[in-house]
Amino acid sequence: MIQKIGLIINPVAGIGGSVGLKGSDGEEIQKKAIALGAVKKANIRAETALKELIPFQDEIELFTYPGDMGETICNKLGFKVKVLGDAAKEKTTAEDTKLAAADMREQAVDIILFAGGDGTARDIYTAVGNNTLVLGIPAGVKIHSGVYALNPRSAGKLIALMIQNDTFETQEAEVMDIDEDAFRRGIVTAKLYGYLKVPYAKHYVQNMKSGGVAGEKLTLERITHYIITTMLEDVLYIVGPGTTTRGIAEELGYDNTLLGVDLIYNKKVIKNDANEKDVLSSLERHPHAKIIVTVIGGQNYIFGRGNQQISAEVIKRVGKENIIIISTQDKLNINFNVPLIVDTGSPEVDDYLKGYYRIVVGYEDMIMYKVGNYDD
Amino acid sequence: MPKGKARNKFQQARWEEPIIHELSNKGVRGLIxxxxxxxxxxTTGKVLDNLKTMRREEAPELPEVSQKTVLSHWLRLSQETMGSNIGNDISEGTCTMKYNxxxxxxxxxxxxxxxxxxMQDEDTVQGMLEIYYKFQNFMKEVSGLDHCSLQPGGGNHAVYTAASMIRQYWSDRGALDTRDEIITTIFSHPSDAATPATAGFKIITIYPDENGIPDIEAIRAAASERTAAIFMTNPExxxxxxxxVDEVVKIIHDVGGLCFYDQANANAFLGVAxxxxxxxxxxxxxxHKTFGTPHGCSGPGTGAFCCLDRMYPYMxxxxxxxxxxxxxxNYDIPKTIGHVRDYAGVSGVVLKAYAWVMSMGHDYMRQAADVSVINNNYLEKQILQIKGITSAFQDNGITRQEQVRYSFEKLKEDTDVGTDDVNARIVDFxxxxxxxxxxxWVIPEPMxxxxxxxxxxxxxxxxxxxLRKVVDEAYSDPELLKTAPHASSSHRRNKPEELDDPDKWALTWRAYQRKHLSN
Structure with a gap:
């Protein structure tokens, strides 16, 4: 059950989208957007979500930041709210989002509800890491991260359900962002920044179906168990980043690098957070190797996003037949008719990697899935 | 657009009936x-003393209620049941709910x-055995295969029988260690993955291509000298x-694997394929689907298993x-997998299905397939005109067979009303x-x-x-669907997440007491 809720609105989130600017990061772009006639919509989207909480206003304690960062809309809807931070500013920046998130963590809120896009998610992640429960109201141009409800109303409804229910599951969702400047030049370079803890929305937002489907935690345990029981002796395992791969080192009793590459040999972690050079030098000593990577949910990337340490050279040396891809079936189903994507920086290796792979989705449970290009 | 006759003033009994254990009063007896x-x-002495090894150490926690309470309790529950003989049960796709x-x-x-x-002597049940035998022959004719067993007690059970026979087949050839993979498809029935997994095989699932047909290149890539068999449903x-499908079979046979065809629901192709x-x-x-015997609530059912001569030794x-x-x-099958259940099968189901086939004959069985496909295509054309409803792989140019998987994804985007809400409202009619x-749920918000x-x-x-009325309501008054049902006994799950939690799910009263009432 949740009772203390923090609200952060990034008032300029999404402002660049409607005028074709592919993002709203930075003051210059925001000015340009307004000059082009863009309208601030983040507050409207937050209002839609907050309306779902009106019936519960006496049961919750609401914290927010001044002015357009939450205070205005809360007052409009009649919520009693505790306003943190300094006086309202005309222009807010990424720093304000970070300060607000940190202040809310100080107040020990049960959840931070924020309206924004990937830039906002990134700022919140910078401020609170994955210690505080967070849910996004999608309001930005870039919605690559997995931390948002389906739409503003779903976000409100999910919070309402969490107010009423004793228990709910949580999961860690990817915080992704792309380099806007590069994107404007036609280059997509999404980066995985980390993981925020979010409510396991599937039960609430997409609705629960009949029983019998294992929750994410059980599925991950099964995948980890399968990988460990089939590990071969004297083979180097190059384990990529992510919450899906995390359990492998942990199950073996070692620390794991959530956003980095770990090297495992004979069921021992021999190097945490290895860079490309570390991986290549380990391959010199242990030429028999396997790569374990996961799929970035909703993006379908397996190489080139957050795991560049496993470079084209590493892949060439290990061989595609020694790549083990692991994923929950839910992640594959998000884009089930789109192939898995690679972007190793080497067109030659990208081509080499094309073909069908057995994606491990459980214990002795695999899905035959294609690696290719979006247009394949 | 044709006009339907929706029951707008429908009202079902709704008793809010407690669980029978909650009606219990200490000391009350229905029968003494x-x-x-x-x-x-x-003469007999204390009989119970002679049964010590069989007696419970503690008394069972039976509800203590009067006869009248028992009668009214179960009658009320029966009134809250929407059985297939009461309603228009088009609803149960993949189940073939037909008139029995x-x-x-x-x-x-x-x-x-x-x-x-x-357990009667064979000589005294010749008539019943004749019905079994002739019904086996019907199934052989419908499948074109050489042998039939009516022993499995349902569809999953028949698929498990196949998995067990395949295990025996490869074990018999000393190749079980190397033939350890089963290929199936994502839109096949889940038992096609689950039962071979239970039998010890690894499972490789094939996803559909852009038209919704299992990706044949993926099947080609999955097939190898490790392939024990493919299990697939068709139509999916x-x-x-x-x-x-014949090309798929060739791919598997070319690598030495076996092919199992899940035809649980054969309504689309009786007499056709x-x-x-x-x-x-x-x-x-x-x-209990295609052959006109009642289906539902875990039985009674029968899975008629058929095979070619090469699989006969393992039946x-x-x-x-x-x-x-x-x-x-006939018990004289030397490499048999043994019994998969007691006796020869569920005789009541076999008897009714035999009568159904005899009354239909070849021509009308074919007509049943034709009409079911025509009905489905008519329904599809009407439903896809309703705003907010789409179908899986819509507009791929492939005519649907006996069923369609629809999606309320668009309705959900537009109104936040999803398939569970529609489902909760439809019962009000x-x-x-x-x-x-x-x-x-590969297809989002499905129906x-x-x-x-x-x-x-x-x-x-x-x-x-x-459906049209309910979708109209979703656009004009979504709250009506979110709070449905209003005129039916059907309820919603109030804590669905607990179905995923072994510490919370409770299938018996004892478990419910332990997990929910003890704190």
């Missing part, structure tokens, strides 16, 4: 048996049948028939056989809640409908009319 007469006790002729129920309740016992759960011509080694039919025993003089139970989809040959044009139009 008389004490054993002294003369008998003097009442006269067949008469046969099955005739004392000439009900007084039989499966989304109602699309795989026109390249057979497992033999497609090249399969084994198949099964759910007799379950007994098979009902005939030596030109008399019918008998006297229709049973529909089947959404097997798991996982699967199957209007088999039973349903009239009026029935189809009624269904469309109700």
């Amino acid at each position: 048996p008389p004490r054993v007469e002294a003369e008998i006790q003097a 002729p009442r006269i067949n129920e008469e046969f099955a309740s005739n004392p000439l049948f009900t007084d039989l016992h499966p 759960d989304i109602g699309i028939y795989n026109p390249r 057979r497992a033999r011509e497609a090249g399969f080694d084994m198949c099964h039919f759910n007799v 379950p025993v007994p098979v009902v056989d005939f030596d030109n003089e008399k019918y008998f139970l 006297g229709l049973p809640s529909y089947w959404t989809s097997h798991h996982p 699967t409908l199957e209007p088999c040959e039973t349903y009239s044009l009026d029935d189809l139009n009624e269904y469309v009319d109700v």
Whole structure:
């Protein structure tokens, strides 16, 4: 059950989208957007979500930041709210989002509800890491991260359900962002920044179906168990980043690098957070190797996003037949008719990697899935 | 657009009936048996003392209620049940809910049948064994395969029988260690993955191509010298028939694997297509679907398992056989996997299905398939005109067979009303809640409908009319659906997440007490 809720609105989130600017990061772009006639919509989207909480206003304690960062809309809807931070500013920046998130963590809120896009998610992640429960109201141009409800109303409804229910599951969702400047030049370079803890929305937002489907935690345990029981002796395992791969080192009793590459040999972690050079030098000593990577949910990337340490050279040396891809079936189903994507920086290796792979989705449970290009 | 006759003023009984244990009052008895007469006790002694090893150490926690309470409790529950004979049960896609002729129920309740016992001597049950034998022959004719067993008690059970026989087949060749993979498809019935996994195989699932047909290149990539078999349904759960099924069979046979055809629901192709011509080694039919016997609530059912000669040595025993003089139970199958359940099968289901086939004959069985496909295509055309509803792989140019998997994804985007909400509302019009989809929900916000040959044009139009009304409500008053049902006994799950939590789920009263009432 949740009772203390923090609200952060990034008032300029999404402002660049409607005028074709592919993002709203930075003051210059925001000015340009307004000059082009863009309208601030983040507050409207937050209002839609907050309306779902009106019936519960006496049961919750609401914290927010001044002015357009939450205070205005809360007052409009009649919520009693505790306003943190300094006086309202005309222009807010990424720093304000970070300060607000940190202040809310100080107040020990049960959840931070924020309206924004990937830039906002990134700022919140910078401020609170994955210690505080967070849910996004999608309001930005870039919605690559997995931390948002389906739409503003779903976000409100999910919070309402969490107010009423004793228990709910949580999961860690990817915080992704792309380099806007590069994107404007036609280059997509999404980066995985980390993981925020979010409510396991599937039960609430997409609705629960009949029983019998294992929750994410059980599925991950099964995948980890399968990988460990089939590990071969004297083979180097190059384990990529992510919450899906995390359990492998942990199950073996070692620390794991959530956003980095770990090297495992004979069921021992021999190097945490290895860079490309570390991986290549380990391959010199242990030429028999396997790569374990996961799929970035909703993006379908397996190489080139957050795991560049496993470079084209590493892949060439290990061989595609020694790549083990692991994923929950839910992640594959998000884009089930789109192939898995690679972007190793080497067109030659990208081509080499094309073909069908057995994606491990459980214990002795695999899905035959294609690696290719979006247009394949 | 045709006008349907939705029951706008429907109202079902809603008793909010407690669980029988909650009605319990200490000391109340429905029936108090008389004490054993002294003369008998003097002769038998204390019988219970002789049964010490069989007696419970603690008394069972039975509810203590009067006869009247028992009667009213179960009558109320029965009134809250929306059975297939009450409603327009187009809803249960993948299940083939069709009319089950009442006269067949008469046969099955005739004392000439009900007084039989499966342990009677064969000579005294020749009539029943003849029905088994002839029904096996019907199934062989429908599948084109050489042998049939009616022993499995349902569809999953028949698929598990296939998995067990495949294990035995490879074990017999000393190759079980190397032939350890089963290929299946995501829109096949989940038992096609689950039962081979239970039998110890690794599972490789194939996803569909852009038209919704299993990706044949993925099958080619998955097939290898490790392939024990493929298990596949056709048409799949989304109602699309795989026109390249013979090619799939060839891919698997070329690597030495076996092919099992899940034909649980054969309503689309009775008399049209057979497992033999497609090249399969084994198949099964759910007799309690296609062959006119009631289906639901875990039985009684029968999975008719059929196979080619090459798989005969591994069949379950007994098979009902005939030596030109008399019918008998054949246990003489040397490499058999043994029994998959007691006796020869569920005789009541076999009897009713035999009667159904005899009354239909070849031509009308074919007509049942034709009408079920025509009904489905009519329904699809009407439903896809309703705003907010789409279907899986819509506009791929492939005519659907006996069922369609629809999606309320667009409705959900527009209104936040999803399939669970529609399902909770549709019962307010006297229709049973529909089947959404097997798991996982690859098609978002799904609904699967199957209007088999039973349903009239009026029935189809009624269904469309109700769906149209409910979708209109979703756009104009979504809260009405979010709080549904209003006129039915059907409830919503209030804590669905607990179904995923072993510490919370409770299948018995004891478990409920332990997990929910003890704190």
